[in-house]
Amino acid sequence: MFRHTKLLQFEAKPERPDPVYARKLQELIGGAYGEMTVTMQYLFQGWNCRMEGKYKDLIMDTATEEIGHVEMLATMVARLLEGAPSTVTAEAVKDPVMAAVIGGMDPQQAIVAGGGAMPQNSQGVPWIGSYIVASGNLLADFRANAAAEAQGRLQTARLYNMTDDPGVKEMLRFNLARDTVHQKQWLAAIEDLKADGLESSLAPTALFDEENQDHNNTVWHLSDGPDGSKGGWSFGAEGLEYLMKPEPLGGPGTAPKPDPALYGTYAPPPVGGATALRE
Template sequence: MFFHENELQYEVEVTEPDPYFAKMLQQAIGGAEGEMRVALQYMFQAFAVPSEKQEYRRLLMETAVEELGHIEMLATAVTKNLEGASREVREEAAEDPVIAAMMEGGQPRQALSAGLHAMPVDSNGVPFSGGYVVASGNLAADMYANVMAESTGRLLAARLYEMTDDPGMKDMLSYLIARDTMHQNQWHAAIEDLGDVVPVPNSFPQEKENQDVNYQFMSTFRERHEDPEEAWTQGASPDGKGEFSFGYQPGGGAPDVDEMLDEMYNDVE
């Protein structure tokens, strides 16, 4: 259950509205690196946390709700950037500068379908996809996925920061970048708190693995070459359970699928 306060998590101000930047901000809402992705990712991960690990459920759910607040901030930023046009555009388009700016460099659907407001889409207008969400049911796997999600989110926010000169937008993005810093660190802390989790899932008995290849780096070059002696081809593995080695794919013969091809009538007589 959620309760909504009619107050933004952090102040959002726009000095000089920019419809093109509003389009770019849509990536931070509905894109693969956006806030909709992490809000739903953490929420669905929380749903799967077992009862004996409720501290992780709380961590995930509280962060998910924070991310919902980030969506609200960004949606407000989109609207404020669409409320007017740049001085140059106002001089060129006397009758309707906002729509003119939208057609020139923004997202027309923000005007045509949403009345100059944000939408659950990315910067190209592609609708948000639940396929972006990673919620495996394995807590360790999900925490590693969360580090990646916050990393790409921080990267996107940093790129957006460099795309604008508006002090209000830089201030908002500086806040979001700072929260990405915290979230990356909290997921790393959670992984450390979980203990020995590598390889994931660590509940599968490693004695059932093929012991010849479970710590071998397989080169896929056609020409054989010497071990490059990198950190992933020799020495102890990070999980402390094996020694890296260097080799090639073993080879398993040609695929024997002729019978199936015949049954499916795939051959041309």
Template sequence: MFRHVKQYQYHAKPEKADPIFAKQMQELIGGQWGEMSVMIGYLFQGWNCRGPAKYKDMLMDTATEEIGHVEMLATMVARLLETSPVEAEEAANGASDGGIVASVLGGGDTQSAIINAAMNPQHAVVSGMGATPRDSMGNPWNTGYIVASGNLLADMRFNVTAESQGRLQVARLYQLTEDPGVRDMFSFLLARDTMHQNQWLAAIEELEADGLEDTPVPSNFPQEREMSGVAYQFMNFSEGEESAEGRWANGPSKDGKGKFEYVASPEALAPEFGELSEVDPRLYGTPKQPKSPASS
């Protein structure tokens, strides 16, 4: 059961309107590495968790926090699309410039500036100056962005990536604005992403310490069934051999079950290059030789 508390986890109020930055900030909502992705991903990881209760509870704690982050970002986008107090006063006094709305609907000195700077037209036409579940280019969020496999180690390794990419994008957007209100909220989100990166790394360590999962994932698949001869080989498939200098090319493997080997010139293990057979003629694929029309 979820309950909504009419408070924000942190402030979500810009100093002034900025429709162009509102468009850019959409990436943090509906982008591949945005808050909707971690919110939905953690929820399904938690709902599907069959492991010890501490992992399920931790996933649900963080998933629920991420709902609040989506709310904060959506509110910030909506406020970046509002008319500023100065614009409202000018409009009330009969000035020609009525702010963002006037610019979109027609008239006003701001119109050409907004159009030239590529304000997201959907913010006016579709959402009425509100946030949308889309990225900064208007692409809709989709479930292909999330992972909820039922294997906690596989999922939490992905979660480290998600939090790393998400924090990277917040940091980049921080540099694209001078608004103190936006930067204040970003400072909070950056700090929470710092925690979440460390949280998933700690959870990975604990999963391994608890003996629940290990490398390679899935660790309970019989490893003798894989081709052991290539299991720890690094294969050089590009020009140059600089990659031979890396830790991944020599020494004991990270799972402690093998030894890395550098293969400078990998050879094909299946040298024959067979051709595909023809499909059923009723599927009308291109045949190897001309054929007369087949009767149905």
């Protein structure tokens, strides 16, 4: 059960309207690493969690907070759009990047949302559910969560430097702080999973005896980086070997003869070629 409190988690009041920045801020709502993504990611992780207790509580607490972040950003976008589109064009073209693209706000913000936020990114691409990670394995999920919060904080930091509006900056300072906390909590939760004996360093903790034992500890030298001859970054790393001259282990990657009804261009392999491919 969810309940909505009619107060924002943090204030979202810009000093003045700015439809151009409103479009930029859409990235933090509906981008791949926006608040809609982490909201749905954590909700599905929580709903799918098979263990009652501290891990599920942590996921659901954070998921519910992220719903509030979407609300804050949507409110900020609506307030930044005040007075648009009738007054937007002259100001928009002062931003050469935005002027080159469209000259201001995303028109769907006016046409579809009536001057409000949209579930989409800064280019108007709709948010999609495939952005989320909810695998059921908490170690894999918590690592994905830490990465999502890192990307989200990075984008928030970039947007922080794209405005001089004190009200917008104040809200983004709060968002930066919460992204900091969430990165710390997911990294700490990973260590707790290990300490509680639920997971180790690798996910999943299965099939280690079944995997190819010749290739579970080698890092292949496949670039021209100068550190390759020194053993690469894995030099001295426990359980890793740097393979200086890796060789391909498979045959030619030739696709089979296509179905004639598909009209794919095809030439029979040279004599003996088919046999060689099969071998």
